[in-house]
Amino acid sequence: MALSKTSTKAEAGRYGVLIVLSIYCLMPFVWLLVAAFDTNAGLFLETPDSVSLNNFYRVFAEEDGLRWLINSLIVCGGATLIVMLLSGFGGYALSRTNAWWKRPFLYSIILIRVIPPPALIVPLYQVMLALNNGMRWLVLQVVPREHMRDVMQIVGFIDGYLGLILLLATMHLPLALWIMKTYFDSVSPEYEEAAVMDGATFGQRLRRVLLPLAMPGLAASGLFAFIACWDDFLVPLTFVSSPELRMLPIGIFSAFLRANEIDYGLLAAIAIVYTAPAIIAFVLARRFLVQTFGGGLKG
Amino acid sequence: MGTIVLNQVRKSFGGHEVIKGADIRIEDGQFAVFVGPSGCGKSTLLRMIAGLEDISGGEFLLDGKVMNDVSPEQRNIAMVFQSYALYPHMTVAENIGFSLDLKKTPKAEIKRRVGEIAERLQLTPYLNRKPSALSGGQRQRVAIGRAIIKEPSVILFDEPLSNLDAALRVQMRAELQELHRSTGATIIYVTHDQVEAMTLADQIVVLKDGQVMQTNDPIGLYKEPENTFVAQFIGSPKMNLFPAKVESVAGDVVRIRTDAGWPIDLPAIEGLRAGPVQLGIRPESLTLAAPHEPAEIETRTVLSERLGMETYISFETGGEPGIARVPGDHSLPSGTPIRLAVDPSACHIFDNDGRAIRSQSA
Numbered sequence: 001m002a003l004s005k006t007s008t009k010a011e012a013g014r015y016g017v018l019i020v021l022s023i024y025c026l027m028p029f030v031w032l033l034v035a036a037f038d039t040n041a042g043l044f045l046e047t048p049d050s051v052s053l054n055n056f057y058r059v060f061a062e063e064d065g066l067r068w069l070i071n072s073l074i075v076c077g078g079a080t081l082i083v084m085l086l087s088g089f090g091g092y093a094l095s096r097t098n099a100w101w102k103r104p105f106l107y108s109i110i111l112i113r114v115i116p117p118p119a120l121i122v123p124l125y126q127v128m129l130a131l132n133n134g135m136r137w138l139v140l141q142v143v144p145r146e147h148m149r150d151v152m153q154i155v156g157f158i159d160g161y162l163g164l165i166l167l168l169a170t171m172h173l174p175l176a177l178w179i180m181k182t183y184f185d186s187v188s189p190e191y192e193e194a195a196v197m198d199g200a201t202f203g204q205r206l207r208r209v210l211l212p213l214a215m216p217g218l219a220a221s222g223l224f225a226f227i228a229c230w231d232d233f234l235v236p237l238t239f240v241s242s243p244e245l246r247m248l249p250i251g252i253f254s255a256f257l258r259a260n261e262i263d264y265g266l267l268a269a270i271a272i273v274y275t276a277p278a279i280i281a282f283v284l285a286r287r288f289l290v291q292t293f294g295g296g297l298k299g
Numbered sequence: 300m301g302t303i304v305l306n307q308v309r310k311s312f313g314g315h316e317v318i319k320g321a322d323i324r325i326e327d328g329q330f331a332v333f334v335g336p337s338g339c340g341k342s343t344l345l346r347m348i349a350g351l352e353d354i355s356g357g358e359f360l361l362d363g364k365v366m367n368d369v370s371p372e373q374r375n376i377a378m379v380f381q382s383y384a385l386y387p388h389m390t391v392a393e394n395i396g397f398s399l400d401l402k403k404t405p406k407a408e409i410k411r412r413v414g415e416i417a418e419r420l421q422l423t424p425y426l427n428r429k430p431s432a433l434s435g436g437q438r439q440r441v442a443i444g445r446a447i448i449k450e451p452s453v454i455l456f457d458e459p460l461s462n463l464d465a466a467l468r469v470q471m472r473a474e475l476q477e478l479h480r481s482t483g484a485t486i487i488y489v490t491h492d493q494v495e496a497m498t499l500a501d502q503i504v505v506l507k508d509g510q511v512m513q514t515n516d517p518i519g520l521y522k523e524p525e526n527t528f529v530a531q532f533i534g535s536p537k538m539n540l541f542p543a544k545v546e547s548v549a550g551d552v553v554r555i556r557t558d559a560g561w562p563i564d565l566p567a568i569e570g571l572r573a574g575p576v577q578l579g580i581r582p583e584s585l586t587l588a589a590p591h592e593p594a595e596i597e598t599r600t601v602l603s604e605r606l607g608m609e610t611y612i613s614f615e616t617g618g619e620p621g622i623a624r625v626p627g628d629h630s631l632p633s634g635t636p637i638r639l640a641v642d643p644s645a646c647h648i649f650d651n652d653g654r655a656i657r658s659q660s661a
């Protein structure tokens with residue numbers, strides 16, 4: 001009793017410190033929110049004269065905001081889907097196999113993550129360039145010359161959606177594989193065997209037993225992959241040159257660099273647009289992340 | 300119908316042989332128990348019968364048909380797993396009805412049959428719960444429900460009662476016997492617990508290191524163990540084995556002297572020659588002798604465990620201590636001299652390889 005008794009004064013002091021610290025941490029976000037709705041936003045936090053959606057209007061009408069957003073969503077969404085699919089199957093296989101190469105393989109893929117991406121960018125560019133030339137030759141065989149540019153923007157390895165998606169997926173697959181492998185280690189093979197005894201075909205086992213059980217793992221690996229792609233600046237900077245393919249982080253950066261005078265309201269609005277999908281992804285994934293599957297096993 | 304025959308069944312995991320030629324026959328409708336120490340291959344044997352492991356050698360026949368290459372769902376065999384493996388994302392009703400749902404049985408029919416099973420297993424109030432909201436005994440019953448809804452001819456159980464508390468174990472044993480009676484299915488039940496085996500089985504198969512040591516009904520195993528392994532595995536505390544010599548065979552009496560020097564006279568046994576043997580005496584075949592009564596064993600106590608209604612007395616033998624299980628409470632401090640009388644009709648003789656030597660008539 002005596003030990004846990006603290007004076008109200010000390011209590012108030014502690015909360016006071018915490019509140020000051022949180023205000024300090026929250027300030028940038030508050031500024032962002034306020035500035036985005038303020039037509040005359042400046043570098044300092046101030047109460048706006050009038051609240052308006054003018055900044056957002058400009059992001060989408062004057063700037064190419066919608067296109068940047070859609071590009072980012074296509075590329076990151078595509079990469080995330082690929083990562084979830086491959087890490088789901090791959091993580092399962094890595095968890096269940098006893099092959100001798102299992103450990104060396106797991107360590108070598110994580111090694112890929114250890115190397116800083118900027119260190120790889122030049123050789124990577126060369127690989128992508130070679131692939132791009134190959135793809136160009138292939139496309140030339142089937143597509144008339146005047147549509148060449150449009151098609152290459154989709155299937156090209158440089159300055160094309162396909163290249164961006166595959167590159168980002170490859171970069172973020174190792175971590176996802178580790179997450180899924182570790183996750184499946186905790187999913188007892190007896191669930192599947194029970195399904196075999198119940199007469200489930202391979203497809204039924206996958207869809208009705210394994211997939212529902214894998215959801216928390218898939219949500220985690222998908223969320224991490226999506227956020228990592230969404231945050232990536234280097235890849236869209238290096239591998240995109242056409243304005244039509246520009247993605248959100250580069251959009252913000254170019255808006256920041258362009259004008260002589262920095263337009264804080266516009267930048268804040270882009271930043272909000274950039275943040276929203278990441279938060280939505282988190283909210284979607286959270287539902288599965290917190291799902292716990294107790295009680296299926298004894299003990 | 301569910302008559303099971305295993306002919307010289309073998310299983311290897313990458314060069315390592317785990318089941319070394321098992322011959323087992325289980326009649327239709329029997330409650331058979333595979334018992335043996337942990338790691339002896341019980342689960343592996345069961346999984347081969349289920350079809351979850353393929354059979355490396357030998358034949359598995361169900362009702363006379365070779366089943367080696369028949370897929371699990373076509374064997375009409377159900378299995379209750381060691382961990383239960385209830386689908387955690389499904390409700391109790393969905394768990395029980397899953398096999399019917401996979402076969403595209405009409406929803407109404409599934410609901411009716413799940414209802415029936417739930418009624419039988421007293422699960423009706425829990426049909427809409429997830430497994431995580433059930434107690435251990437209820438989970439066990441859901442696992443059973445999931446097995447019997449398929450109306451299988453054979454039900455396999457892999458250590459279903461391990462990890463349950465003692466009271467629940469006794470209750471579940473009774474429920475399993477009732478289940479066996481009401482379904483009429485052949486049951487193969489795996490356990491490492493000889494008490495479970497003795498109380499449940501019509502037929503016990505004792506396994507050791509992937510080999511069948513003996514197959515018999517429970518009392519048959521207790522009374523006539525064919526080797527020292529079975530003799531010591533069945534019964535608690537385990538049977539005493541004393542190194543001994545056959546001193547003389549005179550008419551219908553055999554005199555055996557243990558290495559500790561105790562002389563014991565037994566009824567004559569066919570084929571018993573003078574020479575070294577092992578004498579097996581169950582702890583419950585030893586009684587404390589009063590001072591005026593004859594007693595074969597004279598020794599000192601090592602330890603006495605007092606359980607109230609009976610006392611386990613460990614005593615000196617020169618080697619590993621022997622143990623006697625005597626009725627009543629006895630306070631015998633360590634080192635007390637005691638005299639123990641042996642029931643000659645309950646003695647077992649084994650040769651030096653551990654095989655029982657016994658008259659053919661017995």
Ligand SMILES: Nc1ncnc2c1ncn2[C@@H]1O[C@H](COP(=O)(O)OP(=O)(O)O)[C@@H](O)[C@H]1O
Pocket residue numbers: 312317335336337338339340341342343344
């Ligand atoms: N999938 C497997 N791969 C390799 N060895 C195995 C496998 N399954 C079981 N074993 C081995 O087979 C032996 C018997 O195992 P098991 O049948 O599980 O024994 P029990 O159920 O009697 O405890 C053990 O030595 C175990 O290590």
Ligand SMILES: [Mg+2]
Pocket residue numbers: 341342343457458
């Ligand atoms: Mg086992």
